[in-house]
Amino acid sequence: MLLAVIAACEIGFWLVLAAGLSARYLLRRPRLGAFLLICVPLVDVVLITATVIDLRGGGTADFTHGLAAAYLGYSVAFGHGMVRWADQRFAHRFAGGPPPTPKPKYGMARARYEWREFGKAAIAWAIGCGILLAMITMVGDADRTEALYGWMGRLSVVLAIWAIWPVSHTLWPSKPKPGQEIPVEPAEPAARG
Template identity: 75%
Template sequence: MLIAVIAGCEIGFWVVLAAGLVARYPLRLRRTGAALLMCVPLVDVVLLTVTVVDLRGGATAGFGHGLSAAYVGYSVAFGHSMIRWADERFAHRFAGGPPPGEKPKHGRARAAYEWREFVKAVVATALSCGILLLMIAIVGDADRTEQLSGWLTRLGVVLAIWSLWPITYTIWPAKPKKGSATSPADRTPRA
C-alpha cells in the first residue's frame, strides 16, 4: 500500500507544482499560483503522516516505509531546486522571462555545480536517516523496524557513490571539445 501512496505523492507533487505554475504564468493569478506552490511541501507531510500512522497501527516496517523516509528526505533537499527549474521554464515560455540556465559542462564551474548537488545529497541523506531513526524510536520494537535499520546502510552507500561525481570533476575536470565555444554557464558557477 505504501508504494502506491509514494507513487501518488510523486504524482501529486508534479500536479500541484504544475497547477501553481499554470496559475502563476498563463492565467496570471500570481497569488493563487504562490499559494499553490506553497502547498507543494504538503505532499511530503501527507506521505510522512501515512507512514507513521501505519507503523503506529502495528505494521511491521517494510521496504515501503524506508522508501517513504528516503523520498521525504530527498524531496525536501532537492524540492526547491526542482521547483526553481520548472519555474524558470514556465517564466521563459509564458512570461517572456530569460532562457533557463544550463548546468555547466566543463572546468571548475562544473566541479562547483557537482559539489553543490552533493551537499544537497548529504542534506537529503541526513534528513532521511533522521526520519528513519525517529520511526524506529516511535515504534520501539527492533523486530518490527529491522527493515528501517537496513535503509540507513542503503542511504550511506548511495551517498558514497554520489561522492564520486564531484571528486571526479574536481580531479579530472571536463574540458570543452576542440572547436566548441565555452558557454556562459561554464564560466560562472550557478547556485
C-alpha cells in the same frame, strides 16, 4: 497501501507544481500561483503522516516505510530546486522569460555545480536517516523495525556513489574540445516572487 501513498504523493507533487505554475503564468494570477507553490511541501506532510499512522497502528516496517523516508529526504533536499527548475522553464515557455540557464559543462564551474548537488544529496541522506531513526525510536521494537536499518545502508551507498561525480570533476575537470570556447559562468538568476 503505503506504496500507493508514495506514488500518489509523487503524482501530487507534480500536479500541485503544475497547478501553481499554470495559475502564475497562464491565468496571470501570481498570488494564487504562489499559494499553490507554497502548498507543494504539504504533499510530504501527507506521506509522513501516513507512514506514522501505519507504524503507530502496529504495522511492521518494511521496504515501503524505508522508501517513504528516502523519498521525504530527497523531496526536502531537492524539492526547492525542482520547483525553481520548473518555474524557469515555464516562465520561458509561457511568459517570455529568459531561457533557462544550463548547468556548466567544463572546468571548476562544473565541479562547483557537482559539489552543490552532492551537498543536496548529503542533506537528503541526513534527513532520510533521521526519519528512519525517528521511526525506529517511535516503534521501539527491533523485530518490527529491522528493515529500516537496511535503508540506512542503502542511502549511504547512494551517497558514496554520488560522491564520484564531484570528486572526479574536481580532480579531472572536463575541458572543451579544441576550438570550443569555455562559456562564461552566468550569475545566479534573481529569485522570482
